[in-house]
Amino acid sequence: MRIVLAEDAALLREGLVGILERAGHEVVAAVEDADALLAFTARHQPDLVVTDIRMPPTHTDEGLRAAARIRAEHPAIAIMVLSAYVAEAYVPELLEATAGSAGIGYLLKDRVGHVREFLASVDRVAAGETVVDPEVVRQLLGRRRADGPLGSLTDREREVLALMAEGRTNGSIAEELVVSEAAVRKHVGNIFAKLDLDPASDRRVSAVLAYLRG
Structure with a gap:
């Protein structure tokens, strides 16, 4: 699976790259802000985007807004939101079911109990399922x-x-x-x-x- 990853925390970003690549996936880009996420997604047309919510420059909802835009412009790309926060804005746009829409996921970082659970969720979202943390x-x-x-x-x-x-x-x-x-x-x-x-x-x-x- 080809993946574009967006996470502004360098250590976590590199850790996620390692986890995904050890599982046999190809991380075609690992970026730290929403603008780069949008650019590399448009360029590479990955199977899946994994993104945080709060990223530079304002550290508010850049990642979520970018995910909603990707959902609208590239509905065949699956999206996994991985964050420490529950954000309500833009979630309806992300979850909107449209013809040809790929899977969608929303996980909370501190509630992912094991790497295998995260990877299983990634696979399910890539397969077209909706995977949302019950706490969300x-x-x-x-x-x-x-x-x-x-x-x-x-x-x-x-x-x-x-x-x-x-x-x-x-x-x-x-x-x-x-x-x-x-x-x-x-x-x-x-x-x-x-x-x-x-x-x-x-x-x-x-x-x-x-x-x-x-």
Whole structure:
């Protein structure tokens, strides 16, 4: 896989290059700012972009803005956002599902427990999947707690939705909340109905993200 990497911290950047290359990937460019990320992405047309959010010159959201632009201009390029922060701006643009769009990922650096987990997520995003750290979903849901249809959910339904966002099965959710699986199925049905989501979907994390995109 051909990858363009953007990370302003030199040690972390070189470390990521080493990890990716040892896994058999080709890092065609490793840069430290968003302008270089955009330039090298346009030049090399990689399979995947891995980018931080906060980079020079302002260290605010340059990487996320660049990722959203890449998503719009090069929808066939998969994107993995790797950051220490949860940012809400530009996330809807990143997650927007369009014809031909490649995979998208959003991981928090300090929650990646092992290199193999990171590499597995990279592979999944490159294969077209959506991979988002559950903590990112939790925080975004919390920020939109009273916004639109989400405000109609009960506290229990919000709990179930957060666990759904982790990819939990109904049985796992029932164990976590100490309720019956039948009760969980009822809550899931209510969530689908209130958020106008397809109850036939078998990608429940994507269903949650579809709501966040809206």
